[in-house]
Structure formats: C-alpha cells, structure tokens
Amino acid sequence: MNNPDIDGHKDAGIDWTRPSDSQPHTQPPVKPQKFFEKRKSVHPQRIDGPFRRFKWLVMLVTLGIYYVTPWLRWDRGPYAPDQAVLVDLAHRRFYMFGIEIWPHEFYFVAGLLIMAGIGLFLVTSAVGRAWCGYSCPQTVWTDVFQHIDRFVDGDRNARMRLDKAPWGPSKIARRALKWTIYLVVSFWTGGAWIMYFADAPTLTVQFWSGTAAPVAYITVAILTATTFALGGFMREQVCIYMCPWPRIQTAMLDEKSLLVTYKDWRGEPRGSVKKSAKNPEEFGDCIDCNQCVAVCPTGIDIREGPQIGCITCALCIDACDRVMKEVGRPRGLIDYATLEDCTREAAGETPRPVWKTLMRPRTLIYFSIWAAIGLSLMFALGTRSHTDLTVAADRNPPFMLMSDGSPRNAFTLKLRNMQSRPRQMEVSLSGLPGGVVWNDRMPRGDAARSMTLTVAADSTQALRTYVLAPPGTASQDFAFVLKSLDAEGESARSETRFSAPGE
Amino acid sequence: MMAEKRIDTPTGTETVGHEWDGIEELDTPMPRWWVWTFIACVIFAIGYVVVYPAIPMVKKATDGTFGWSSRGQLAAEMQAEDGRRAPMLAALSRIPIERLPEDSDLMQQAVAGGRAAFQVNCVQCHGSGAAGSGGYPNLNDDDWLWGGDLKAIEYTLVHGIRHPGDDATRTSMMPAFDGILSPAEVQQVAGHVLSLTGKAAPNPAGAALFDTNCASCHGLDGKGDRAFGAPNLADAIWLYGSSQQQITRQILAPRHGVMPAWQGRLDPVTIKMLAAYVHSLGGGEDFVEVAEDPAVQVDEQP
Ligand code: SF4
Numbered sequence: 001m002n003n004p005d006i007d008g009h010k011d012a013g014i015d016w017t018r019p020s021d022s023q024p025h026t027q028p029p030v031k032p033q034k035f036f037e038k039r040k041s042v043h044p045q046r047i048d049g050p051f052r053r054f055k056w057l058v059m060l061v062t063l064g065i066y067y068v069t070p071w072l073r074w075d076r077g078p079y080a081p082d083q084a085v086l087v088d089l090a091h092r093r094f095y096m097f098g099i100e101i102w103p104h105e106f107y108f109v110a111g112l113l114i115m116a117g118i119g120l121f122l123v124t125s126a127v128g129r130a131w132c133g134y135s136c137p138q139t140v141w142t143d144v145f146q147h148i149d150r151f152v153d154g155d156r157n158a159r160m161r162l163d164k165a166p167w168g169p170s171k172i173a174r175r176a177l178k179w180t181i182y183l184v185v186s187f188w189t190g191g192a193w194i195m196y197f198a199d200a201p202t203l204t205v206q207f208w209s210g211t212a213a214p215v216a217y218i219t220v221a222i223l224t225a226t227t228f229a230l231g232g233f234m235r236e237q238v239c240i241y242m243c244p245w246p247r248i249q250t251a252m253l254d255e256k257s258l259l260v261t262y263k264d265w266r267g268e269p270r271g272s273v274k275k276s277a278k279n280p281e282e283f284g285d286c287i288d289c290n291q292c293v294a295v296c297p298t299g300i301d302i303r304e305g306p307q308i309g310c311i312t313c314a315l316c317i318d319a320c321d322r323v324m325k326e327v328g329r330p331r332g333l334i335d336y337a338t339l340e341d342c343t344r345e346a347a348g349e350t351p352r353p354v355w356k357t358l359m360r361p362r363t364l365i366y367f368s369i370w371a372a373i374g375l376s377l378m379f380a381l382g383t384r385s386h387t388d389l390t391v392a393a394d395r396n397p398p399f400m401l402m403s404d405g406s407p408r409n410a411f412t413l414k415l416r417n418m419q420s421r422p423r424q425m426e427v428s429l430s431g432l433p434g435g436v437v438w439n440d441r442m443p444r445g446d447a448a449r450s451m452t453l454t455v456a457a458d459s460t461q462a463l464r465t466y467v468l469a470p471p472g473t474a475s476q477d478f479a480f481v482l483k484s485l486d487a488e489g490e491s492a493r494s495e496t497r498f499s500a501p502g503e
Numbered sequence: 504m505m506a507e508k509r510i511d512t513p514t515g516t517e518t519v520g521h522e523w524d525g526i527e528e529l530d531t532p533m534p535r536w537w538v539w540t541f542i543a544c545v546i547f548a549i550g551y552v553v554v555y556p557a558i559p560m561v562k563k564a565t566d567g568t569f570g571w572s573s574r575g576q577l578a579a580e581m582q583a584e585d586g587r588r589a590p591m592l593a594a595l596s597r598i599p600i601e602r603l604p605e606d607s608d609l610m611q612q613a614v615a616g617g618r619a620a621f622q623v624n625c626v627q628c629h630g631s632g633a634a635g636s637g638g639y640p641n642l643n644d645d646d647w648l649w650g651g652d653l654k655a656i657e658y659t660l661v662h663g664i665r666h667p668g669d670d671a672t673r674t675s676m677m678p679a680f681d682g683i684l685s686p687a688e689v690q691q692v693a694g695h696v697l698s699l700t701g702k703a704a705p706n707p708a709g710a711a712l713f714d715t716n717c718a719s720c721h722g723l724d725g726k727g728d729r730a731f732g733a734p735n736l737a738d739a740i741w742l743y744g745s746s747q748q749q750i751t752r753q754i755l756a757p758r759h760g761v762m763p764a765w766q767g768r769l770d771p772v773t774i775k776m777l778a779a780y781v782h783s784l785g786g787g788e789d790f791v792e793v794a795e796d797p798a799v800q801v802d803e804q805p
C-alpha cells in the first residue's frame with residue numbers, strides 16, 4: 001500500500017506530496033547506501049484493550065483447535081479408524097467426523113481449498129487483512145513467542161535494555177531459558193502436526209518408545225526447526241519478505257475496505273500535551289507519545305499511512321484509545337476505517353454506516369460464490385453413492401472359444417464399498433441373452449445370470465470375471481449391474497461390450 | 504532516461520538512479536538473514552558436490568565420497584525386494600503344486616509372479632494374452648492337449664513337448680496318411696471329422712475309415728486322448744484350422760508342435776508360478792487323484 005496513486009488515497013490518507021513540496025525533488029545521497037540490513041529488533045509493549053482481548057480469544061480458539069482436534073474420537077465401527085480427523089496417507093483416506101473422502105473424491109478437498117481462497121478474498125475486501133492480524137499461524141505463533149519474551153525478560157524497556165547489555169552470566173541464563181521455552185513450544189507444535197496423520201494415542205506411544213516411522217521424527221524435526229526460526233526469530237520478516245499473501249491482499253484492498261488507519265487530518269500536526277495546552281488551535285489530537293509504535297508487533301509506525309508491514313492486528317487502536325482517554329480526547333484517532341470514510345470525515349461529512357461498507361456488491365458476490373460452492377459440496381456429499389462398479393474388458397484376447405464353441409469374454413471388475421462394514425453385493429448381467437457370469441473365486445459350474453459376493457469394508461475389490469454366451473452369440477452391448485443386498489439397496493451399472501467371432 | 508540517485512522522501516530510501524517514464528526503483532537494502540541463507544546454500548552446494556556424484560568428467564562424473572550411484576541404489580532396492588519375497592518363494596517351493604489352491608494368498612502371489620514370468624518367457628509363441636495363434640495353443644480355453652490341471656500343466660512346463668534330450672518329455676507322433684489312404688479316402692475322413700461338430704453331413708464311409716485308422720488315438724467318438732496329446736476333434740477348438748482343406752492337409756502331412764522343456768532354464772518355483780498363472784486363465788481344471796500309472800488309464804479308454 002505504498003503506492004500514492006491509488007484513487008482517494010491522496011486526499012484520505014497521508015499526503016505524500018506534502019514533504020517534497022518543501023524540499024527539492026532530487027537530493028544527493030546523504031550517506032553511502034548499505035547493501036544489507038540487519039533486522040531491527042521489535043519489542044512490542046504489553047497492551048490491554050478490546051482488540052487485544054479479541055486476539056487472546058482467537059489465539060485460544062485456533063491453538064485449541066490445532067492441539068485438540070487429533071485427540072477427538074469418532075466411532076466408525078470396527079473396520080475404520082476412530083479418530084475424528086485423520087489424513088490416512090497410507091490407505092489414501094481422509095476422515096473428518098462423519099465424512100470419509102476417497103482419492104477419487106478429491107474434488108471435495110479441491111472445493112474446500114477454493115472456498116478457503118474465496119473466503120480470504122471475501123474477508124479481505126470486507127475487513128482488510130483480518131486473517132493476517134488475528135488467525136494466521138505466523139501471527140498466532142509470533143504472538144505466543146512474544147509473550148514468552150515478555151514472561152522471561154520483562155516488558156519492552158527491560159527487553160531493549162537486555163538486548164544492549166553485554167553478554168554475562170545473567171544474560172546467558174535468561175537467553176538459555178527463553179530459547180529452551182521456544183524449543184519446547186516449537187517441538188510441541190511439530191509434534192501435534194503428525195497426530196493428524198496417524199492414530200494419535202498410538203503414535204504418541206510409538207514416538208516416545210522410538211518405534212514410530214522415520215518420517216514422523218523427520219517431520220517433527222523440520223517443523224520444530226521452522227517454528228523455532230520463524231516464530232522465535234523471523235517473526236514480522238516472514239510477513240514483510242516471505243509471505244505472498246500480503247502482496248495478493250494489497251491488490252485486493254480497495255477504498256471501501258476496512259483498514260487500521262491513522263486519521264491524520266485529526267491528529268496532525270502532532271504536539272505534546274503541554275504544547276497543545278498552550279496553543280490548542282495549532283495542534284491536532286496526536287500527542288506524539290509513540291504508544292502506537294511501541295505496541296506494534298511488526299514495529300512500524302501506522303501514522304506513516306497504510307503499509308505492507310501492517311498486519312492490522314489493531315493493537316495500536318487499543319494503545320491510542322487509552323492515550324486519548326487519558327488526555328480526555330475522543331477515541332478513534334487510530335481506528336478501523338475505509339479510505340472513503342476518511343475522505344468524508346476529513347471533509348466534515350458523516351461516514352457511511354459499517355453495514356453499508358460490508359454489504360456492497362463486491363463482498364456480496366464473493367459471498368454468493370463462496371456459499372454456492374459450499375452448498376454444492378454439501379449436496380454432492382449428501383447424495384454421493386457408496387458403491388461403484390468399473391469394468392475393464394480384456395483386450396487380449398478380446399474373446400476365445402470354449403471347446404463347445406461358446407464364446408467367453410474376460411473382464412476385470414472393480415467393486416467399491418465405501419461403507420465401513422463388509423457388504424453383500426450382487427453382480428448381474430443385463431442384456432446378453434443366455435449369458436452367464438462367474439469369477440475366479442468360484443467354480444465355473446456355479447456360473448449363472450448373477451453372482452453374489454461379499455465386498456470387504458471400506459475397500460475396492462478387483463474381481464476377475466468371466467462371461468460365457470451360447471455358441472453363435474454375436475458381438476453385442478450389455479451391462480454389468482451391481483446391487484448392494486442391504487437396506488441401502490444402492491446400485492451401479494456399467495455398460496460394456498461382449499465380443500464374439502464375426503462382426 | 505537516467506536520473507541522479509536521490510533519497511525517496513516517504514521511505515527515506517535511496518533510489519537506484521534509473522528512471523523510466525517517471526518510474527523509479529528504490530534500492531532497498533537486502534535483509535541480512537537473506538544473505539546468510541544464500542551463504543548457507545552455497546556451503547550446502549559445496550558439500551553436495553563433495554559427497555555426491557556431481558562434476559561431469561570425460562568418461563563419467565566424479566564419484567562423491569558417499570559412493571552413491573543410481574545403479575547402486577537400484578541394486579540395494581532389488582535386494583531388499585528379494586528379501587521381502589523370500590518367504591513367499593520358500594513357501595512355494597515347499598508346497599506340492601496340486602495343493603496350491605488350498606492357500607489362496609499364496610496362489611494369488613504365484614499367479615502374479617507367473618504373469619510376470621509369462622511375459623518374458625512365453626509370449627513369443629503363446630502371445631501376450633496367452634491366446635496363442637495358428638499352431639500355438641490358446642491357454643485361456645478349456646481344451647487341453649496334455650491335461651489342464653495344475654500338475655499336468657507343471658509337467659508340460661518342466662519337460663516340454665517333443666523336446667529333444669528330455670526323456671520324460673511329452674511326445675507323440677501322428678503318422679502321415681499320404682500314401683496310406685487314397686486322396687478320396689482322405690476327403691471322406693476329413694468329412695467325417697467335420698461331421699463330429701455338425702459342420703458336415705454324417706459320412707458312413709469316412710466313419711468306417713476313421714474307426715480303423717484314427718480311433719486308436721483320437722477315440723471312436725473323436726474326443727481325443729490326453730495321454731498322447733491327441734486332440735479332441737469333436738470340439739470347436741482347432742489348432743491348425745477347421746476347414747476341409749486344412750484338415751486334409753493335417754491328415755496328409757501332420758505338423759507337430761514343439762515346446763521347450765523349461766527345467767534347467769527356469770527354477771522350479773518360477774515354473775510352479777507359471778503353471779499357476781496358466782491355470783488361472785479361465786480353463787484350468789481341478790486336480791483329481793488318479794491311478795499312479797497313466798498307462799492304466801489309457802487301457803480303460805474305449
Ligand atoms: S498512540 Fe495515538 S497519540 Fe500516541 S503517538 Fe500514536 S497516534 Fe499519536
């Protein structure tokens with residue numbers, strides 16, 4: 001959002017042209033340019049307020065979901081795992097409570113991912129980078145690690161002092177303690193991840209007794225390392241340099257998106273309480289106390305205008321509201337506002353109500369696409385069949401003659417049973433007069449118009465099947481019909497062709 | 504257009520000094536961790552070049568201190584696979600073939616192994632679908648020259664058919680009737696053979712000639728005799744064709760197929776797997792315990 005050419009931006013936000021009006025357009029470089037820059041450490045100050053409390057709540061919920069989900073149980077009977085949410089890569093199944101997804105139904109997962117994408121568009125166009133500010137894992141874990149900093153080293157000033165202090169026994173001890181806690185949290189993060197891919201209680205026992213699969217240890221090691229590095233040290237650098245999402249969101253915001261905004265027409269020019277008490281006419285509401293900068297988890301100054309470093313966590317709103325209360329000025333010098341509203345407010349008009357901001361065509365279109373995909377997925381899920389039949393006819397040879405001259409064709413049938421119990425199924429021929437069917441697990445003598453068999457729970461069974469027709473039968477189309485012999489009575493039909501000598 | 508380097512006012516960052524249509528580029532310094540990541544990657548690459556094959560030389564690339572090669576990896580994987588299959592192969596070598604169907608898991612593994620071996624050793628004559636072609640039997644059907652139960656198929660595989668140098672090979676010889684029967688008689692016999700499957704009108708003269716000359720091997724009803732590999736003439740399956748002309752030719756100058764004995768070329772377990780595969784193709788017969796000496800059975804034939 002550093003582009004000063006966005007419409008409305010000039011009037012609403014910071015007037016980028018103002019400083020250069022008073023300065024020559026081109027100035028000589030003041031000092032030799034650095035090629036590489038050390039990360040400026042960020043020591044956000046403790047703050048309390050409605051947004052901070054909301055952030056606590058989101059953190060609690062998201063971390064709760066992450067750590068607890070794999071331990072929830074869901075009874076699926078004796079033939080399927082009882083873990084509520086399980087990605088079973090080995091058996092290619094995805095379980096989510098009452099839903100079981102097979103690989104051929106991957107469109108459900110694709111649909112969920114598309115919904116997640118459009119959901120982010122929706123949220124961004126309505127409330128800006130809310131995902132970044134509250135629920136992104138990078139944000140949540142950074143928040144956790146910053147609280148660890150605060151717990152071990154004290155608040156902002158103490159931490160800044162300790163950073164500058166020379167290395168001595170006490171600093172080493174504090175750093176060791178802090179990094180150990182980092183490591184424990186990181187390890188727990190990585191350890192929770194693998195629980196989604198195997199039975200959690202079993203895997204925990206295996207993990208600690210050293211009998212889990214190597215990939216489990218490797219995954220935990222990698223995730224521990226990345227959490228330790230990204231949460232403990234990289235923090236806002238991930239948002240500013242690595243993550244593609246801020247760039248995408250920058251393109252998705254418009255003048256009607258709610259953003260954390262410093263209302264410069266109200267705050268400028270800044271002046272301390274003392275100065276403005278002397279000359280109330282000359283100064284704006286900002287008392288230049290720097291509280292908004294002190295609490296910012298990415299270490300930026302929101303008063304410079306919307307910028308890519310701002311994850312819209314709204315902690316600066318909490319900070320500034322406090323200050324305003326103390327000096328007896330109205331809250332909301334920094335606030336969620338749209339650029340459009342800022343223009344209006346600056347011109348002395350009343351801003352549009354928030355619901356009008358949210359209910360505009362763009363958000364409504366996103367919402368309807370999002371809801372339509374969701375509804376069709378639910379419809380597809382509700383009406384999907386739990387059986388399927390695929391037929392592959394032998395091509396080589398397409399047919400052969402038995403000694404009595406009757407042509408025989410061979411097929412490979414695939415019977416699918418998606419229920420987590422074994423099911424009786426009947427495969428019968430439709431068409432092909434006089435034809436009989438049998439398979440390689442039954443004597444040929446039992447060949448008949450149909451055969452009954454049990455398909456194992458939650459599996460696809462390949463069945464070598466033979467179809468025999470009376471001598472003289474010509475090539476013709478026919479079909480296999482699969483029927484489940486249970487209460488569901490599901491059926492599937494697969495058209496195929498019987499080949500015989502002649503045309 | 505070149506412009507002077509200058510400090511960009513809102514960001515306080517120096518520009519690179521170029522300008523195109525009013526667009527300038529900031530010379531933002533790179534974050535230092537990025538440089539460290541780059542250096543770490545370079546160090547990793549150097550390590551990689553040392554331990555893995557990397558630099559192409561005249562004949563081959565440098566070996567690398569780990570001694571890794573794709574061939575070596577394949578060999579190790581193959582060895583691991585052999586180890587995994589060893590118990591199955593051991594079980595197969597222990598079990599007599601006629602008892603194989605009792606262990607359906609083992610049977611399925613044998614069929615799978617047999618399919619692979621078939622594609623290497625047998626497709627040249629029998630075709631990749633085992634459907635044969637003129638002179639090479641179709642193994643999918645239920646007509647067997649020498650028997651279609653597991654044990655008979657295994658025997659055929661071990662000793663071959665008319666394989667020189669194997670005393671136990673399956674062997675028989677149909678005499679050439681050129682000169683023994685007159686051309687007219689040959690036509691009558693061929694007509695009788697065709698009448699067995701209803702392809703020609705009954706032919707008493709031909710029937711009489713068949714009884715004297717052919718029935719000793721093919722049987723009075725023409726159903727053949729597996730002890731001699733004498734084909735069943737009363738079914739729909741014809742190795743050398745079913746026209747009057749093709750049958751006449753076979754009577755005058757019979758052709759005899761030869762199949763190599765696989766004993767000594769393939770190990771017994773592979774032969775067992777091949778037998779299981781051929782048996783599984785759809786025409787396999789159940790093994791029935793019969794008298795020790797096949798000759799006894801022959802005598803009982805009408
Ligand atoms: S917290 Fe509010 S008053 Fe203090 S510097 Fe920031 S904007 Fe100004």
Ligand code: SF4
Nearest residue numbers: 296310311313314316
């Ligand atoms: S500027 Fe304010 S909203 Fe943006 S990241 Fe900093 S504290 Fe959060």
